[in-house]
Amino acid sequence: xxxxxxxxxxxxxxxxxxxxxxxxxxxxxxxxxxxxxxxxxxxxxxxxxxxxxxxxxxxxxxxxxxxxxxxxxxxxxxxxxxxxxxxxxxxxxxxxxxxxxxxxxxxxxxxxxxxxxxxxxxxxxxxxxxxxxxxxxxxxxxxxxxxxxxxxxxxxxxxxxxxxxxxxxxxxxxxxxxxxxxxxxxxxxxxxxxxxxxxxxxxxxxxxxxxxxxxxxxxxxxxxxxxxxxxxxxxxxxxxxxxx
Amino acid sequence: xxxxxxxxxxxxxxxxxxxxxxxxxxxxxxxxxxxxxxxxxxxxxxxxxxxxxxxxxxxxxxxxxxxxxxxxxxxxxxxxxxxxxxxxxxxxxxxxxxxxxxxxxxxxxxxxxxxxxxxxxxxxxxxxxxxxxxxxxxxxxxxxxxxxxxxxxxxxxxxxxxxxxxxxxxxxxxxxxxxxxxxxxxxxxxxxxxxxxxxxxxxxxxxxxxxxxxxxxxxxxxxxxxxxxxxxxxxxxxxxxxxx
Numbered sequence: 001x002x003x004x005x006x007x008x009x010x011x012x013x014x015x016x017x018x019x020x021x022x023x024x025x026x027x028x029x030x031x032x033x034x035x036x037x038x039x040x041x042x043x044x045x046x047x048x049x050x051x052x053x054x055x056x057x058x059x060x061x062x063x064x065x066x067x068x069x070x071x072x073x074x075x076x077x078x079x080x081x082x083x084x085x086x087x088x089x090x091x092x093x094x095x096x097x098x099x100x101x102x103x104x105x106x107x108x109x110x111x112x113x114x115x116x117x118x119x120x121x122x123x124x125x126x127x128x129x130x131x132x133x134x135x136x137x138x139x140x141x142x143x144x145x146x147x148x149x150x151x152x153x154x155x156x157x158x159x160x161x162x163x164x165x166x167x168x169x170x171x172x173x174x175x176x177x178x179x180x181x182x183x184x185x186x187x188x189x190x191x192x193x194x195x196x197x198x199x200x201x202x203x204x205x206x207x208x209x210x211x212x213x214x215x216x217x218x219x220x221x222x223x224x225x226x227x228x229x230x231x232x233x234x235x236x237x238x239x240x241x242x243x244x
Numbered sequence: 245x246x247x248x249x250x251x252x253x254x255x256x257x258x259x260x261x262x263x264x265x266x267x268x269x270x271x272x273x274x275x276x277x278x279x280x281x282x283x284x285x286x287x288x289x290x291x292x293x294x295x296x297x298x299x300x301x302x303x304x305x306x307x308x309x310x311x312x313x314x315x316x317x318x319x320x321x322x323x324x325x326x327x328x329x330x331x332x333x334x335x336x337x338x339x340x341x342x343x344x345x346x347x348x349x350x351x352x353x354x355x356x357x358x359x360x361x362x363x364x365x366x367x368x369x370x371x372x373x374x375x376x377x378x379x380x381x382x383x384x385x386x387x388x389x390x391x392x393x394x395x396x397x398x399x400x401x402x403x404x405x406x407x408x409x410x411x412x413x414x415x416x417x418x419x420x421x422x423x424x425x426x427x428x429x430x431x432x433x434x435x436x437x438x439x440x441x442x443x444x445x446x447x448x449x450x451x452x453x454x455x456x457x458x459x460x461x462x463x464x465x466x467x468x469x470x471x472x473x474x475x476x477x478x479x480x481x482x483x484x485x486x487x488x
Contacts, residue, residue: 052394079396089391093409102405107396151395
């Protein structure tokens, strides 16, 4: 996967959510994890890479293509990706099945029949067969997040972007969702995720970026960054969060 | 079942109230005096039902146009529709009917009382309805927009598949209430001699001098139209509150 970022800024009024970030991901990396303190810019960075927001200035280049600045081009780019948010964000008026089918038929132009077939394959893989006809409010947090994940991967996205996918879940549900994400990693899915799950980032990511106050403090191979960080602030952060 | 019992209790209370009223007044009823006008009263009631239903349909169209204008990214339609809504809501319906019929309709040479009445009523109700619609659309959370954007829906598709289906559920109770208002408001059309229910009751009273006998059916006639709507509105409100 190739992702390059040049002098990227994203400002909301006075707040500099992303403040001059430069990064070049090694081509060999398949899974990129964004870690760091809350409010450090992880989600914003993820949304900029995913084309959900347009930057104040700077460029993002994914697979040698610079992300367009205008909405039409960005829409095409977003269609090729899958996105998962921490707060599920399913459509409450649609059943689990229809949540998965809607983008397939309306965004990707599949026939209803083909979309249903595909949706059934994905829900089977994610252990959701029993919940197909339920609406989001009838599902637990973990089930909702699995439906959202199924929706994000059903069209086989070029890039899967996960924004703190387990932050809103209890430990057991968290484990279930992380297992599925790990399966996707093992199956070769290209993933960029922001996470507070250091254990998961360490195990699954090839490359890790540590963001704080809108800047990259350190980046590198997962094992190197976790084993021997060069940056005192990063070491301090990792020591604190991995203590328990 | 519970709502049926509630409805039954309400009807019993209403009947008791009217019966009590009846006893206290100790009026010497002369139904024979009003009998020759019962056909007119019934046809007036039908005109009220007809004009209310037609105005309901037309006011939904007016409201839809106003809502689109108010949500527009261009300033001109926004300001114009805002001004329209404020003027309509800030002035009495009676004056709107008088000005609409004696000034505007007269100036363009349109003298169908029913037609002019229908249009004025729809324009009036449409302004209120558009505020309900706008509120419903604006109540759909940002996360739904974000989610729709992330799966690659365009703005138009987001309205069609995500925002409007959810907004419709939210605005149904208030819209039903507005329909009940519309039925009652149609009674003011007697000032331009539309032969609706109130007009017929006034004529029956003027010709027979049987005031109670003319106006009591009037009250009942409106109530049997608005009461089921009020029940429906409450039922919808409850169903909506369970969903969230």
